[in-house]
Amino acid sequence: MVSNITLSYFFRVNLRRLILFLALLSALVIQFNTFYASYSVQRQLLIDNTLASNRAYASKLADSIDQFLQSTQQQLAYSASLLTAKFGDAELLMAEAERLRLQTNSFNSVVFVDANGKVVATSPDTLSILGKKLDSPGANEALNVRRPVISAPYISVAGNLLVFISHPVTDSAGRYLGYIGGTVYLKQKSILNKLLGEHYYHDGSYLYVVDQSRRLLYHPDASRVGEEVGPNLVIDAVLRGETGDMRINNSQGIDLLAGYAIVPMTHWGVVAQRPTQATLAPISGLMSSMLLNTLPLAILTLLFIWWFANMIASPLRELADSAQEMDHPATAERIQKVHSWYFESSEIKRAMLIGFKLLHYKINKLLLDVQTDPLTGLHNRRGLDLALDLMQSTRRNFAVVSLDIDNFKSVNDTYGHDAGDEVLQSLAKIMQNVSRDEDVVCRIGGEEFLILLPSVGSKVAEEVAERLRRQVEQTRFGPVGQLTISLGVAQWSQDLGDVEAVLKVADNMLYKAKRNGRNRVVVAESSDCV
CATH class of the missing domain: 3.30.450.20 (PAS domain)
Incomplete structure (x- = not known):
């Protein structure tokens, strides 16, 4: 007795410590998330600003080249006129x-x-x-x-x-x-070469110019001028006449932030790019400064949480205990009785009550959707399997009635599938009318149906099947008219082993009914179930 009380006491102490730990962990996670979010925003801003800068730089340079070419043409035109x-x-x-x-x-x-x-x-x-x-x-x-x-x-x-x-x-x-x-x-000193070469080339940034045949007209590495560049997304875009920016890996595998523009007169492409690593270099200093500025407040916040967590342990512990039994019907009443004396726990309590109702609603709906045939509203194959598993696990005897509609293919061929669907829905209603609440009525495919009759022997199952057969025979199915069904009956008991075997036996009896002229019930003998 003393041992149980001691264990209970330490369990409660551990629970309180766990709440404190989770509260502290939450504060740390929030702090980390804030830090990481700031890092991500700063990083993206640096990348976006560099891309925009390179795009503007490439556009300005393309305009300068275009103006230079226009100037040369004007000079030649003036001399020609003289x-x-x-x-x-x-x-x-x-x-x-x-x-x-x-x-x-x-x-x-x-x-x-x-x-x-x-x-x-x-x-x-x-x-x-x-x-x-x-x-x-x-x-x-x-x-x-x-x-x-x-x-x-x-x-x-x-x-x-x-x-x-x-x-x-x-x-x-x-x-x-x-x-x-x-x-x-293009490889020697000229105004064009000077125009391109005077721009900055620090921290790995550089620009180059290509013509429509992908030949380099300018590159800071003079030995590459005249070289034809292979596959490159930026060059592909700029040679399509586009102006924009893009993050790419170049032929050396370097991550670059590129801006590009087209020279209108010649359709040359101007590309200005900077290594992403160089762009992001300042971010380490920014984040270190942010960490130092936020650290004192973070420590104070953690101390406050540590103190205040003890005050909120009691209602949270009760709510946590209730949360472990969300599938129990009485849990809602238990949650309702929790004394939530402060706003946050009150909101958690309210959310749990809403969540409890929503959870049970969704579970019930999901179970219904998963186990139900959408056309007839009967159990589908999944629902049948669950029922069979339950009966086998509880070792409960049951009978099986397997049936399908005689000559149903001619209904679809003659009256269309819509009429066929109406027949299936009407048959489903008849099956439900002749069945008990505990019976499992299933549609297992096409015009094939099955009824599980728990705690029922072959004799009673045969009577149910015969009553169903007569009911169908006497019913007029809209424009289709009279229809008949064939049925096979089998029984499962504990000594027969696998429940799937009895389904096969019932199917065999169904086929036997069809071979014997349809519109009849055939019951399996004990020798058929072996």
């Missing part, structure tokens, strides 16, 4: 080519070409192409289309990766005289 009447003056053309190359440093070289494709002036003169016919892709394009052109990047005869920008020269009558063209070397 030389309309003096295109045959070689000395003047040489002077203009030199001025264009040196005045703005926009071009690495400048050429004047006549209508036959022959170079009539060039700067610098070290190119050694004066009087020769140019046969580069850019020169041929300018000569053929006879309009302002910015060529796709290509490698010249001298091995330079360049872009050729040209403008036609015509006389006052509109007759084509030739064109003026300027080259921009």
Whole structure:
């Protein structure tokens, strides 16, 4: 007796300590969750800000490149307008080519070409192409289309990766005289190269430019300029003409935050990107500062919870005891009697009462849905299995009546499945009318039905089956008219073993009834059940 009292006392002490522990743990979890949420928000803000910054940076740079290209075309157009009447003056053309190359440093070289494709002036003169016919892709394009052109990047005869920008020269009558063209070397010093190269490249951040053939036109690693880039989601997007941002892993497996934009005139793609690791580097300092600032308050909060948990232990313990018996019908009354003297426990009590009602409602509904055939409202195969398990576990004898509708396929074929469904529903009602409350009436598939009759022998089961057969025979099923059923009866007792065997016997009797002419009841003999 003393031992039981001692155990009970320590059990209650342990329960109180458990409540204190859970309260403290809850405070710690809340603190951790707050810390983690702050970390997640700060981390996402850094990523989002970097993506937005890189997108804006790429867009601004794409606009700058576009403005530079427009400027070069305007320069060529102006020179072409000045030389309309003096295109045959070689000395003047040489002077203009030199001025264009040196005045703005926009071009690495400048050429004047006549209508036959022959170079009539060039700067610098070290190119050694004066009087020769140019046969580069850019020169041929300018000569053929006879309009302002910015060529796709290509490698010249001298091995330079360049872009050729040209403008036609015509006389006052509109007759084509030739064109003026300027080259921009992508691997050598130029305004374009300077425009891209002057931007920041710290903490792993960098930018690059690609053309429509995925060739690198600019890259901080000069050795990669001219290289064709393989599969890359950012390049795929920008070459579709999109402007945006994306988080990706590059070919070296580095996690990067990329912004991208398109150059309208040339459809080149500009990509600015920064390693995610570098973006998130400041977050450690931010979180350390946050932890130090919140730690004193967290400690005070934990001490307060420790003190106050002792005051709330009593009602919570009663509610916890009740929570262990939520499946008991009397639990609701027990919860109602708990003295919840403060708001929080009162709310928990109210929530438990609501939850208790909801739980039992959902359990009952779930059990009904799981075990019920939706068409007829009878038990389904799952409900049958549960009933069989119960009867076998309680070693309760029962009889089985297995039945189905004779020639039911012709009903569906003649009157349609809707009429067939109405027949099945009507038959289900008849079966329920001839059955007791404790009987288990099931639809196990199609037009096949089954009735379990607990504590009933073969004789009584046969009478039930015969009464059901007559009732069906005398019923008119709407437009279908008269129908009949065939039934098989078998009995299970404790010495027969597996209950599934008796279902097979009942099925065999059902098939025997059909072979013997249908619309009849066949009862299994004791030898059939062995």
